Amino acid sequence: MLDVLIINGRYPDFRCEELKTGNIGAEKGMITYIGTQMPPARHTIDAADRIVSPGFIDIHMHEDDLRGETPQYIIGDMMLKMGVTTACGGNCGIQQQRLCDLKTSMDHLGGSPVNLVMFAGYNQMRYLLGMGHNEPASPAQRRALLTLLKEELEEGASGISFGIEYDPAMTDADILEALTLLDDEGYLASAHFRESGTGAIASIEEMNRLAKESGVKFQISHLSSCAATGQMAESLQLIDEMIAENPLLDFDTYPYNAFSTLIGSEVFEKESLDQWCEDIGTIMLTKEPYKNVFCTEEILEEARTKYPDMLAVGFIMNEDEIRAAICDKHGMIGSDGILFGGDGHPRASGTFPRVLGKYVREEQALSLLDALSKMTIKPADRLSLSGKGRIELGADCDLTIFDEKTIIDGATYEEIHVQPQGIDYVILGGQIAMDHGVVVNDRLGRFIPFRRSEV
Numbered sequence: 519m520l521d522v523l524i525i526n527g528r529y530p531d532f533r534c535e536e537l538k539t540g541n542i543g544a545e546k547g548m549i550t551y552i553g554t555q556m557p558p559a560r561h562t563i564d565a566a567d568r569i570v571s572p573g574f575i576d577i578h579m580h581e582d583d584l585r586g587e588t589p590q591y592i593i594g595d596m597m598l599k600m601g602v603t604t605a606c607g608g609n610c611g612i613q614q615q616r617l618c619d620l621k622t623s624m625d626h627l628g629g630s631p632v633n634l635v636m637f638a639g640y641n642q643m644r645y646l647l648g649m650g651h652n653e654p655a656s657p658a659q660r661r662a663l664l665t666l667l668k669e670e671l672e673e674g675a676s677g678i679s680f681g682i683e684y685d686p687a688m689t690d691a692d693i694l695e696a697l698t699l700l701d702d703e704g705y706l707a708s709a710h711f712r713e714s715g716t717g718a719i720a721s722i723e724e725m726n727r728l729a730k731e732s733g734v735k736f737q738i739s740h741l742s743s744c745a746a747t748g749q750m751a752e753s754l755q756l757i758d759e760m761i762a763e764n765p766l767l768d769f770d771t772y773p774y775n776a777f778s779t780l781i782g783s784e785v786f787e788k789e790s791l792d793q794w795c796e797d798i799g800t801i802m803l804t805k806e807p808y809k810n811v812f813c814t815e816e817i818l819e820e821a822r823t824k825y826p827d828m829l830a831v832g833f834i835m836n837e838d839e840i841r842a843a844i845c846d847k848h849g850m851i852g853s854d855g856i857l858f859g860g861d862g863h864p865r866a867s868g869t870f871p872r873v874l875g876k877y878v879r880e881e882q883a884l885s886l887l888d889a890l891s892k893m894t895i896k897p898a899d900r901l902s903l904s905g906k907g908r909i910e911l912g913a914d915c916d917l918t919i920f921d922e923k924t925i926i927d928g929a930t931y932e933e934i935h936v937q938p939q940g941i942d943y944v945i946l947g948g949q950i951a952m953d954h955g956v957v958v959n960d961r962l963g964r965f966i967p968f969r970r971s972e973v
């Protein structure tokens with residue numbers, strides 16, 4: 519007897535590149551039936567007029583910080599509500615907790631809202647060694663960095679991420695040395711560029727060099743925050759040529775025309791600011807005493823000094839360029855969801871429904887099938903999750919059932935916690951996590967350690 523049977527839904531078959539209609543059944547967390555029959559099942563869901571998608575995979579987010587007395591999931595909870603079943607944290611070189619501590623925290627909490635894959639954050643390891651943002655690594659520090667990164671990989675990290683812009687002293691030699699640790703073809707490296715705006719093209723060229731020289735699968739992180747201020751057309755053209763030469767290169771991007779990062783970071787240092795920001799009034803702060811306040815010179819200075827961990831949002835990107843990145847034949851969707859004390863940018867809770875509602879339905883800028891592939895099978899393959907991101911016999915039963923006519927994000931810059939609409943069910947490992955849009959089990963997710971390729 520099947521545990522769950524979903525009938526009459528339309529689902530993507532990426533092998534045939536089409537949407538099919540049929541029934542999907544699962545047993546012990548695995549898809550064991552696809553067809554038109556009605557085999558007996560403990561639980562049946564009628565998905566007529568609905569899309570049954572593989573659960574969305576967010577290849578670029580920043581996991582919850584589970585330290586402290588009363589840790590709680592905030593981004594994890596938002597991920598689940600927007601249909602994500604597997605998320606990848608530890609991006610941009612930032613890893614809130616060492617992996618062994620994070621896993622312990624997750625165990626204490628009895629699981630997590632969604633499955634979690636983790637990168638080892640290169641910058642974080644620098645900070646653990648007490649290194650400053652502009653401090654070049656000495657030979658001894660480089661050895662220590664490698665040791666720390668190795669420990670994270672042994673704990674199950676799926677690759678290494680770099681936040682080059684945040685620690686400008688980081689050299690290509692440092693990065694290439696770290697990448698030698700990724701000695702299995704399944705590993706992925708990701709990098710937050712060195713410079714955005716006028717520095718975008720040079721930064722993309724640098725990442726391409728790193729990708730080619732390392733021979734590692736390499737992800738250009740959140741392309742839109744790098745190049746959506748006038749450089750996107752050139753960037754996409756360049757990336758297309760680069761991928762033709764090196765198919766291990768790709769990128770992720772999010773569907774908002776504002777970026778977000780810590781106000782205390784290098785991004786807001788005078789020199790860097792001059793590179794990308796014409797008007798300080800386009801920068802909004804996200805926490806009291808400056809919640810939803812746009813910056814003046816004085817406020818910016820005060821916030822950087824007193825509240826360096828506060829997230830700021832910069833409304834500087836062009837919508838046409840955001841759309842171009844999302845609709846490009848390359849690339850995938852990643853939320854870059856990051857919050858500080860529950861405050862931040864709506865992308866943490868709206869990214870995937872926004873792509874499906876705004877760009878697929880309202881603007882018809884890309885097809886439903888292409889959008890789903892950028893949210894499921896492409897990131898699954900990037901992260902070497904061979905059982906996820908697809909509806910096939912033997913695949914994991916992680917599914918998101920939604921109404922393509924109504925799905926849309928709810929979160930705004932002022933109210934980031936508003937739940938998206940149009941998502942009926944989220945299923946993790948064959949068990950129902952969200953039922954008719956209501957969370958019924960938010961601890962079904964697990965940490966997914968990296969698995970070496972079989973030779």
Ligand SMILES: [Zn+2]
Nearest residue numbers: 610710739740
């Ligand atoms: Zn980043």
